[in-house]
Amino acid sequence: MVAPLVAGMAIAAAAYASRYGVQAWQAFKARPPTARMRKFYEGGFQPTMNRREAALILGVRESTEADKVREAHRKVMVANHPDAGGSHYLASKINEAKDTLLGQTKSNGSAF
Secondary structure (H helix, E strand, C coil), X not given: CHHHHHHHHHHHHHHHHHHHHHHHHHHHHHCCCCCCCCCXXXXXXXXXXXXXXXXXXXXXXXXXXXXXXXXXXXXXXXXXXXXXXXXXXXXXXXXXXXXXXXXXXXXXXXXX
C-alpha cells in the first residue's frame, strides 16, 4: 500500500521538476540577446603617458614582451592609420603608447 503511494509521489515530483525545467529553458531562449562586447577604457588621455595608459591603448598587459607589443601596435595602427581615414591625434597616441611600453620615450608627450 505504501509503495504505490511513494512511487506516485516520485513520478509527480519528476513531472513538476521537468515542467519547471522546460519553462526555464524556454524563458532562457526567449530573452533578448545581449551584446557581449569588451568594456573599453572610458576617459581621456593623461598629460604624460604612463605604462598603464599605454597598455590600455594597445590592449595588452603592462608586462607584455616586446614582440607582442609590436604586434598589438600594428593591429591598432592598421585600424586607426591617418592614411586610412584615422585620426592623426590617435595615431600619435598609439605610437607614444608603443614607445612607452618598449622604453623608447623620446619626448615628454604627444606631438599634439
